[in-house]
Amino acid sequence: MRTMMKSKIHRARVTQVDLDYEGSITIDRALMEASDILPFERVEVLNVNNGARFSTYAIEGEANSGIIGINGAAARLVAKGDIVLILSYCQVPDDEAISMTPSIVRVDSQNRIVEPLPVVPLRGWQREGVGVKEEEKILSTKYEMLNNIKTQNPNDVNGLNLEI
8 A cells, every 4th residue: 555645736825823722723614625625634734834734633714715824723824825736646556556646626816726737647657558648638628628617717726626
């Protein structure tokens, strides 16, 4: 078994810090759904501004609110406005690890989804039967799908499935 990155919310901005809360990270529900993070799932948070890294669990914030709130003791490791990466992991058998592609969600300065981050497997590590060109085509299709949803209702990304 190997521990692999399952998903990442890339460069989210911390919108609130609450030292008196019992713990956890509050994440906008739309971001949780897009990155396949469940309530109470363990996540790792990496602070780009100061290099701090910590593990906690996710709690669901209001959908499309852009909330990224660091709660409890971890609040001492961030400041409002800091840029963070939020990672989740899963354990998979070795034979599945080679073909696994994580869901990566890129956000803007208000923590709104802007596009999935292209993930291209390293040469020699592509999914069996799927080359880099096919991988790029899949990601391009997902990006177009996301843009269509944002055009129809830019505030509603619920139900979006970015899994390949």
